[in-house]
Amino acid sequence: MIGMARFGTSDLDRAKSFYDAIAALLGAVRAFDRPDVVAYKSGDGGMLLIGKPFAGEASPGNGNQVGIPAVSRAVVDAVHAKAIALGGQCEGKPGIRGDDPNGFYGAYFRDLDGNKLVIFRFGPPDQAIA
Numbered sequence: 001m002i003g004m005a006r007f008g009t010s011d012l013d014r015a016k017s018f019y020d021a022i023a024a025l026l027g028a029v030r031a032f033d034r035p036d037v038v039a040y041k042s043g044d045g046g047m048l049l050i051g052k053p054f055a056g057e058a059s060p061g062n063g064n065q066v067g068i069p070a071v072s073r074a075v076v077d078a079v080h081a082k083a084i085a086l087g088g089q090c091e092g093k094p095g096i097r098g099d100d101p102n103g104f105y106g107a108y109f110r111d112l113d114g115n116k117l118v119i120f121r122f123g124p125p126d127q128a129i130a
Helices: 012-026 073-085
Strands: 004-008 029-033 037-041 047-051 066-069 089-096 104-110 116-122
Touching (some): 012 037
Antiparallel strands (some): 029 037
16 A cells, blocks of 8 residues: 655765665665665665655654565564664664564664565465565
8 A cells, every 4th residue: 555655864874874874674665766865665665754854853753653574584684683783773673563473564763764564474474465
């Protein structure tokens, strides 16, 4: 349903360093890179834009969150670890959420500007996403 999401940043170069490392783990690439915004595109066509706000200062939304699917639980773990190593803030360690051990496996963090993300995977640990 969602094809694109955007976060604001107060320091685009710093944000690029953070998101370049995370995008690489997720198999995403830069779709474009402009002086005010960079876009990361995944194989399924979804894009995440990080840029300077059109007006005012960048600030994280209260209750806003972007979810990015991963191909395995190992990738969820790796992205979360990388985000924290790069200075992101942990908002929930990797793990099962809910009662189904083969259901939603996610990890939550905030980027360097305070924007909240969840990297997630549905399904058993060793089954590929359809």
